[in-house]
Amino acid sequence: MSNNSPIIVALDFPSAAQALELVERLEPQRCRLKVGKELFTRSGPTFVEKLVDQGYDVFLDLKFHDIPNTVAAACRAAADLGVWMVNVHAQGGRKMMEAASEALQHSSHQPLLIAVTILTSMAEDDIHEVGLGGTPAENVKRLAKLAEGSGLNGVVCSPQEVAMLRETISAEFNLVTPGIRPSWSAKGDQARITTPADATRLGSNYLVIGRPITAADEPLEALQKIEDELRG
Ligand code: C5P
Numbered sequence: 001m002s003n004n005s006p007i008i009v010a011l012d013f014p015s016a017a018q019a020l021e022l023v024e025r026l027e028p029q030r031c032r033l034k035v036g037k038e039l040f041t042r043s044g045p046t047f048v049e050k051l052v053d054q055g056y057d058v059f060l061d062l063k064f065h066d067i068p069n070t071v072a073a074a075c076r077a078a079a080d081l082g083v084w085m086v087n088v089h090a091q092g093g094r095k096m097m098e099a100a101s102e103a104l105q106h107s108s109h110q111p112l113l114i115a116v117t118i119l120t121s122m123a124e125d126d127i128h129e130v131g132l133g134g135t136p137a138e139n140v141k142r143l144a145k146l147a148e149g150s151g152l153n154g155v156v157c158s159p160q161e162v163a164m165l166r167e168t169i170s171a172e173f174n175l176v177t178p179g180i181r182p183s184w185s186a187k188g189d190q191a192r193i194t195t196p197a198d199a200t201r202l203g204s205n206y207l208v209i210g211r212p213i214t215a216a217d218e219p220l221e222a223l224q225k226i227e228d229e230l231r232g
Pocket of ligand 1: 010012036119120121178179180188190208209210211212
């Protein structure tokens with residue numbers, strides 16, 4: 001089912017039952033869904049296939065990071081589930097990313113392959129401690145270029161990094177941004193936030209939005225308000 005929505009709803013729930021309760025209140029033509037490590041570890045591939053069968057585009061956010069052969073095989077398995085987007089850590093290196101990209105090119109179904117550069121939870125001290133020099137921004141830029149050069153389709157990044165990345169990578173390279181808060185919603189534990197309209201204006205292609213939709217009394221209304229804000 002084709003879908004033009006830039007909105008990816010983060011299904012951060014501890015059980016499939018809770019996630020499905022929300023999913024039933026959304027519509028597959030109006031958003032996409034992100035399944036992360038907690039939900040996948042609890043509910044597995046059957047749950048992902050259920051979402052795909054309901055017509056949803058699924059971003060399988062498992063951030064693969066291993067030797068090239070293993071990551072390629074995991075990406076192939078994700079493709080077989082019918083997911084729309086899958087991701088790997090750019091720090092796995094060129095050979096790993098090329099192997100993942102190559103594996104997907106030979107799959108029957110081709111999800112978008114996205115890289116995580118530097119986790120936004122890592123500050124400058126943290127990246128130095130693991131042996132990386134420079135600032136987080138310099139590392140994000142370098143790893144995004146490496147991901148692009150390795151055949152990937154985009155990176156996950158903070159909305160604050162979008163303008164910088166748009167200067168260095170091609171227009172076709174997708175930027176997927178969490179840390180999104182409409183003006184009317186609670187900030188929660190997100191420190192640096194951007195509104196959906198601002199993130200899009202800066203050049204973000206896909207907006208990962210969790211609690212403003214998942215914790216809303218009326219999730220579809222919250223989605224509608226975000227769509228209106230994006231149009232306006
Ligand atoms: O509820 P909220 O909108 O804050 O959810 C954001 C989603 O994006 C969560 O699934 C979170 O793990 C993810 N994420 C993030 N910041 C990053 C990377 C991923 O918030 N840097």
